[in-house]
Amino acid sequence: MLERKSIASIITSYDQKMIFDILSSYDGSKAIVWDRKLMKQMNVIISPKVLAERAVSSNLALDEPVDVKVDHVIYLLAPTLDSITMLTQNFLKPLTKNDKRLHHVMFVPEVSHNLREKLKPFKGVESITSLPIRWFPTENPLFITLNQPNLLYKILIDEDWLELYKCANSIYQLERQMGQVPTIRCKGEWSAKIVEMLKKIRMSNEKVELGEKLDVDEIILIDRWLDPITPVLTQLTFGGCIDEFYSIDVQGKIRVPSKEYDASGPSTNEQHIDIHLNNDELYDQLQDQHIYAIGSKIREVLNELREEEKQLQTLSVAEMKVHIKSIPKLIKKKHSVDTFTRVAEMIQAGLVDDFNFGIIQCEKEILSGCPSDKMIPFIENAIIEAKHSFRILRLICLHSLVCNGLKSAVLQSYRKLFIQSYGVEMLALWTRLQIAGLIKEESQTDKLSRKYNNPMNFSSANRQMKLVINEFSENNPKDTSYAYSGYASLLIRYIEAGFHNGWRDWTTINGSIPVARSSMNRLLFVVGGITRAEMSCVRTFLPMIQFCSTTNVLSGDKLIQAFQSL
Secondary structure, three states: OOOOOOHHHHHHHHHHHHHHHHHHOOOOOEEEEEOHHHHHHHOOOOOHHHHHOOOEEEEEEOOOOOOOOOOEEEEEEOOOHHHHHHHHHHHHOOOOOOOOOEEEEEEOOOOOHHHHHHHOOOOOEEEEEEOOOOOEEOOOOOEEEOOOOOHHHHHHOOOOOHHHHHHHHHHHHHHOOOOOOOEEEEEOHHHHHHHHHHHHHHHHOOOOOOOOOOOOOEEEEEEHHHOOOHHHOOOOEHHHHHHHHHOOOOOOEEEEEHHHHOOOOOOOOOOEEEEEOOOOHHHHHHOOOEHHHHHHHHHHHHHHHHHHHHHHHOOOHHHHHHHOOHHHHHHHHHHHHHHHHHHHHHHHHHHOOHHHHHHHHHHHHHHOOOOOOOOOHHHHHHHHOOOOHHHHHHHHHHHHHHOOOEOHHHHHHHHHHHHHHHOHHHHHHHHHHHHOOOOOEOOOOOOOOOHHHOOOOHHHHHHHHOOEOOOOOOOOOOOHHHHHOOEOOHHHHHHHHHHHOOOOOOEEEOOOOOOOOOOOOEEEEEEOOEEHHHHHHHHHHOOOOOEEEEOOEEOHHHHHHOOOOO
8 A cells, every 4th residue: 555644744734834824924022822722732733842933932821821021922712702701801901001012812713703892892902813723633643633522512402503614614624635626425414514514615715725735535424423322332442442441632642540550669749640642653553452452462562572672682783783773663662562551451450340341241231132111220220329420321321322212210210310329410411411312211202302313213223234243353353343342333334334335325426536436535524523443443444444534532421521511
């Protein structure tokens, strides 16, 4: 296979160019005031060192006002009322008439009319603009994200379709780098709306190529809500398990407890250890493996390292001078082996914990067929013991989705017990999960659950798409069901079926290039989020998809968290 330019590096270069162009338009010294949440996202794109080379002398936080002597103060904000409030309270209101600095407010990715109006009274603001940085790289070089975790809440709870317009704008931004109009395959109501919005955006904008060329011929667009079941299940790939247990952040980093990571080591004041997954060659090899197959894969890598060390020991002095550059890489890989061996041990110990083991067994019990007229004893006991609330909600959602709704008495019993154990403040979250269709009554008269929030009939989907698989291999997977130990993601099944049947049940919008070329580059875009285990399925079983993108990366806990108040 020909080596392909990483989509993450193309996006990073594109985003950096936008920032550099802004900075070069202001003569003199500069300070950037960052929205903290935005700062974390931007750290994967650009470093303080690179900014310093562009005359940025200070990087400040929006919630910690500091007065600096520069020619320009640039405020980079998320388009939220909280950001506006902090900006006005901490920086704009204290401005005096003697302040000669020029103040520029930029919203990432765009500013709304309402936010612009709120800043008009402040005469010290020189400019209010948008900085359309939409895409961000992840720890995988062929996977990018919009970091748009509020989409599900906005659409399913607020019925705010603006989030889909943001998706359409983001796809158009990618198109501008393609040099051609790609063919689009779409499935689902949200995807169809995005395509219609994209057509209008194309008509109202002049086609201009920007940055490095992104070689994509076809975009596969699919709704997450065609398959709400898979995200609530426990992921069992190595990358998925890391996200389940330690929550990979937007910087591709996890934070693990120091005492758990090195129980036998010397005591330290540090409570946590940060482990970076970005640009780690070993993690790239391990992330798609099943968690119970990770040991054999690590042994393979260790044997390779031992062979490399043996070869180095046999080299002459002259040969060693040639190979000296490979030694730091070898040392780094050995360190990675130690790190990920320990992480795998911690996860495997967690999986056999009574509660986590019980969760996985309960998931299998529900998927194999569970009545809707009875509470599941494991769930009932876990609620009484006040175990992890999000994990319990995931199981209740799974029970409801698989049964296509629960009997009213069962639903009320779950809710009453849950509120008694976790507090009345959880009632709002429970209600939103009902509105979203994740928890619902079996009857058709459920007043909370909206019709378009219930797209899936599990029994029918399982029969047609073979979701529950009894025979699977963790060490030598032959099917995408390996990622969930016997359950195949319906979302992935839909994509597989599209390739097999010529996209019969999908809507196709032809682009400016032939659709039947022998070699095509494809980009997958999942509207509403994709799990890391599903990403492993794409990489392992769908090599015809070269690039992947999504609104946000999901895990079960992140899905539930998305329905908490914004």
